[in-house]
Amino acid sequence: MQPIEIDQLQQYIDAFANKEVYIHLETTNGAYASHFNKDAYNAGAFIRNAQVTYQRGKIVGAGSTYRVGLKLEIGWIYAEGVSQYELDKNNRLLMAGHDREGRLMVALQISETPFKY
Amino acid sequence: MGEHVVVIYPHPDDEAFGAAGTITTFREKGIPVTYLCGTLGEMGRNMGNPTFATRETLPEIRKAELIKACEVLDIHLEMLGYRDKTIEFESTEDVAAHLFQFLNEIKPSLVITHYPGHAVHPDHNAFGAAAIRAVEMFPAAERPTVWAQAISNTHVEELGGPDIENDVSDRISKKLETIMAHKSQADGMLKSVKEEADDIELATKQWLGVESFYTWEFN
Numbered sequence: 001m002q003p004i005e006i007d008q009l010q011q012y013i014d015a016f017a018n019k020e021v022y023i024h025l026e027t028t029n030g031a032y033a034s035h036f037n038k039d040a041y042n043a044g045a046f047i048r049n050a051q052v053t054y055q056r057g058k059i060v061g062a063g064s065t066y067r068v069g070l071k072l073e074i075g076w077i078y079a080e081g082v083s084q085y086e087l088d089k090n091n092r093l094l095m096a097g098h099d100r101e102g103r104l105m106v107a108l109q110i111s112e113t114p115f116k117y
Numbered sequence: 118m119g120e121h122v123v124v125i126y127p128h129p130d131d132e133a134f135g136a137a138g139t140i141t142t143f144r145e146k147g148i149p150v151t152y153l154c155g156t157l158g159e160m161g162r163n164m165g166n167p168t169f170a171t172r173e174t175l176p177e178i179r180k181a182e183l184i185k186a187c188e189v190l191d192i193h194l195e196m197l198g199y200r201d202k203t204i205e206f207e208s209t210e211d212v213a214a215h216l217f218q219f220l221n222e223i224k225p226s227l228v229i230t231h232y233p234g235h236a237v238h239p240d241h242n243a244f245g246a247a248a249i250r251a252v253e254m255f256p257a258a259e260r261p262t263v264w265a266q267a268i269s270n271t272h273v274e275e276l277g278g279p280d281i282e283n284d285v286s287d288r289i290s291k292k293l294e295t296i297m298a299h300k301s302q303a304d305g306m307l308k309s310v311k312e313e314a315d316d317i318e319l320a321t322k323q324w325l326g327v328e329s330f331y332t333w334e335f336n
Contacts, residue, residue, distance in 0.1 A: 001171060024172065030162050031202075031238045035270065046160070046202075086171060094171050101305045102166035109172065116173070117200070 001084035013057040023050045024109040079108035120148045123225040125248040127155035127240040129183035130299040137292040138285020150192040160201040166304040186298035205243035213250035225261045235267035264330035279329035286326040
């Protein structure tokens with residue numbers, strides 16, 4: 001993955017608009033958060049292979065991290081804290097944000113074919 | 118019936134951090150060890166440090182790391198194909214029956230797994246419970262011994278001290294080599310140790326030099 005170049009990433013997001021796509025959306029602070037810090041909470045969520053069509057998608061800069069919103073006919077998909085991206089060899093758009101130890105905090109991925117289960 | 122140890126943990130690297138020293142001592146005695154690894158750690162947060170994996174490349178990377186770690190330990194590996202983070206939502210009976218197929222074939226003398234309810238990660242707790250349920254499927258007289266590993270902060274307080282405490286400090290270089298095989302996961306964890314310690318082997322010894330288990334008591 002590479003640091004986000006907003007113009008190029010916006011083009012990639014546009015290319016998936018108005019198509020049936022599969023989404024992987026995830027956020028996590030790890031299964032050990034409250035084990036290592038009793039004042040912390042374990043919180044996380046993921047959806048793998050949600051099938052949607054978005055009418056418009058937009059990436060907005062927020063310093064070194066970014067927000068992405070995908071507007072659906074009857075809802076929204078939203079991710080905050082992405083900072084890196086990659087269009088992989090299977091033409092899947094991977095976006096993610098990592099903490100300073102390289103651990104994934106948030107991921108939003110878009111593909112025209114299902115993500116491998 | 119000869120001795121055979123079966124290790125049942127859900128994630129690639131659980132065997133490295135939890136039991137690599139104990140496994141090494143069994144292998145030194147020529148006792149075969151089989152690792153039934155539940156998942157490929159597909160949902161792990163660590164992507165290497167600096168990051169070299171993505172959510173989509175991580176499963177294959179961790180699979181290769183797992184195979185390498187099992188070569189380091191010289192143990193037989195079976196990958197069971199569950200998905201990281203989801204074991205607790207499967208049917209315990211189904212997972213237990215799946216594990217029993219392997220156990221019934223191997224007829225182990227000892228099973229090492231996580232202590233249900235005291236293993237912190239939901240996959241650990243669920244897979245440990247299924248492993249114990251699988252051992253219960255043997256007639257009582259034929260059951261292998263089970264060593265259950267507790268890692269919760271409260272386990273000594275709530276369960277008393279573990280009855281098996283293996284000092285594996287003499288095997289620490291092998292344990293470290295096993296951990297290093299899981300590069301995507303070890304980078305971050307070992308980096309923080311390295312930054313704080315001059316001698317990584319000494320620091321690791323203090324951190325990982327003892328592997329503790331509770332012998333499971335069946336009702």
